[in-house]
Amino acid sequence: MFLLQRLDNTRKKLKGQIANVLTLLNLTLGAFAILYTIQSELTLALLFIAIAAVFDRLDGAVARKFNATSDIGKQLDSLSDIISFGVAPALLIHEAVLVEFGFAGAFFAIVFIICGAIRLAKFNVSESTCYFVGVPITLAGCILTFTSLFVGFLPEFLFMFICLFLALSMISPLKIKKM
Template sequence: MLLSDVFDNTVRKIKTQTANVLTLANLGLGGFAIIVGIQGQLHLSLMLIFIAALADRFDGMAARKLQVESELGKQLDSMSDIISFGVAPALLLYQGILHLFGYPGAFFTILYIGCGAFRLARFNIAENNGYFTGLPITAAGCLLTLSYLAIPFIPAYSFIFIILSLSLLMISTFTLKKV
């Protein structure tokens, strides 16, 4: 085997795994956001969720640019998204304010995660003709995370409305053009 063949094989392997590495970075950042959020470091959790959103943005771009889109990558992306934009933002808001509502706060936290999982499952089995059906979980997760910053400024019950609204928007059937 020639050195050029070894080099070509190495480059091909790196190329095919670049998007998956970014997807796993998204997942790792989301997982870390959950851990630090449970430990009470809510501002760090918020920052990690937004960095995960950047990794999520770049993984799809990398897959398309390198022409390495795959069914495995699509599934891995969805599993990462439920962690980074489903569980992590829901727990951030729960730790930040929803815990004050007791079981109803826990219910709406879990409802949001369930709606996010439903939305991702529906996305994975649907024909995607340049449109999203319902609010993408990444957008919902970023909006929910951003709402955390409003805790000192708006009434606590507003967050029940915010998390319920985002949950329903994710499972709704309206369509949005992909950008």
């Protein structure tokens, strides 16, 4: 009887860690995106960010399914998101096009990261409701990432405005219903 109870407790603890493992996969993919961007492998970086978004979606769903939400999970998710959907997309768009604008291009990329960090900090201290306040960093980061596909088709200066628009949308009072 004691052994069965211990096995059941161990199984419950392991289930609770599945979401954190998915979150760490999100972080790992974001880190790979950064490394591949530095190596000018922008297509691979884009792919890693896209896959990170899938894991970001899964980690929350798994945590809710197994009733394994926790404060540490929430913090870990935000730390992973700033890497995968803040730093990685900003670096990608900087290397794809904003680098042409020198300091101004770097400034817009950094503003995106700063606004993403503010948005995540606000989310972490807010009471959970049925809507997001401001565009979630995952969405903003994915949009910024996929705009890199339009480099060469859109005027280069437009990417600075896209970056700024997405940055400000993350810290806006806009309410978006959670899915």
